[in-house]
Amino acid sequence: MKVKICGIMDVDTGLAAVEYGADALGFVFAKSKRRITAEKAQEIISELPKEVYKVGVFVNESQAEIERIAAIAGLTHIQLHGEESENFSESLSLPVIKAASFEGNEKLAELRDFPAEYILLDGPKGKYHGGNGTAFTWSEVNTGLLEGKKVILAGGLHQENVEAAINTIQPYMVDVSSGVETDGVKDLAKIKAFLEKAKSERKEDII
Numbered sequence: 204m205k206v207k208i209c210g211i212m213d214v215d216t217g218l219a220a221v222e223y224g225a226d227a228l229g230f231v232f233a234k235s236k237r238r239i240t241a242e243k244a245q246e247i248i249s250e251l252p253k254e255v256y257k258v259g260v261f262v263n264e265s266q267a268e269i270e271r272i273a274a275i276a277g278l279t280h281i282q283l284h285g286e287e288s289e290n291f292s293e294s295l296s297l298p299v300i301k302a303a304s305f306e307g308n309e310k311l312a313e314l315r316d317f318p319a320e321y322i323l324l325d326g327p328k329g330k331y332h333g334g335n336g337t338a339f340t341w342s343e344v345n346t347g348l349l350e351g352k353k354v355i356l357a358g359g360l361h362q363e364n365v366e367a368a369i370n371t372i373q374p375y376m377v378d379v380s381s382g383v384e385t386d387g388v389k390d391l392a393k394i395k396a397f398l399e400k401a402k403s404e405r406k407e408d409i410i
């Protein structure tokens with residue numbers, strides 16, 4: 204299982220997450236307590252291995268600003284976490300992760316044709332567009348509706364529920380932010396435990 208740790212704000216946390224097995228790290232450039240500058244993200248990203256995805260998280264940002272930040276920071280992927288249109292997604296120069304709160308299968312089906320390689324399913328919006336630590340009912344999701352897309356599961360995941368989430372949705376990747384924090388700060392022990400759980404073999408695969 205691939206894992207993205209989101210809301211990285213310093214080099215030590217980024218390097219530790221990668222050492223524990225993270226496949227992708229997220230850098231928030233939207234209104235959030237985890238927001239960082241392009242320059243700070245660049246400082247962190249310059250220390251990371253090439254193969255790790257460096258994902259920039261944006262909410263209803265302009266195309267010019269996204270491209271400017273992506274170039275400075277060295278991003279590899281763009282996560283659109285607002286109400287961005289299909290045309291907007293197509294205008295970007297990097298692979299897109301389109302995030303949406305799960306609001307039933309009728310809405311989910313509309314995402315099938317959205318021009319993005321990845322669809323990220325999040326919990327309901329709270330104070331911010333994302334990173335609120337709120338899960339949704341995974342068993343309601345008909346993932347067959349997103350055939351052909353790489354599905355990323357997010358929203359309220361933590362070390363105690365990530366195995367059940369994976370077994371229910373069988374996503375391409377899981378994404379966590381709040382669930383690996385203590386008092387609003389990334390907690391290395393929680394990151395390690397989350398990665399161990401997410402990357403452990405699925406119980407039904409073990410004979």
Ligand SMILES: O=C(O)c1ccccc1N[C@@H]1O[C@H](COP(=O)(O)O)[C@@H](O)[C@H]1O
Nearest residue numbers: 209235333334335336357358359380381
């Ligand atoms: O993490 C943030 O602060 C954030 C701000 C604005 C948009 C998205 C954000 N993060 C994304 O939110 C989801 C869920 O996070 P959580 O684990 O429930 O806290 C995840 O995709 C983050 O990438």
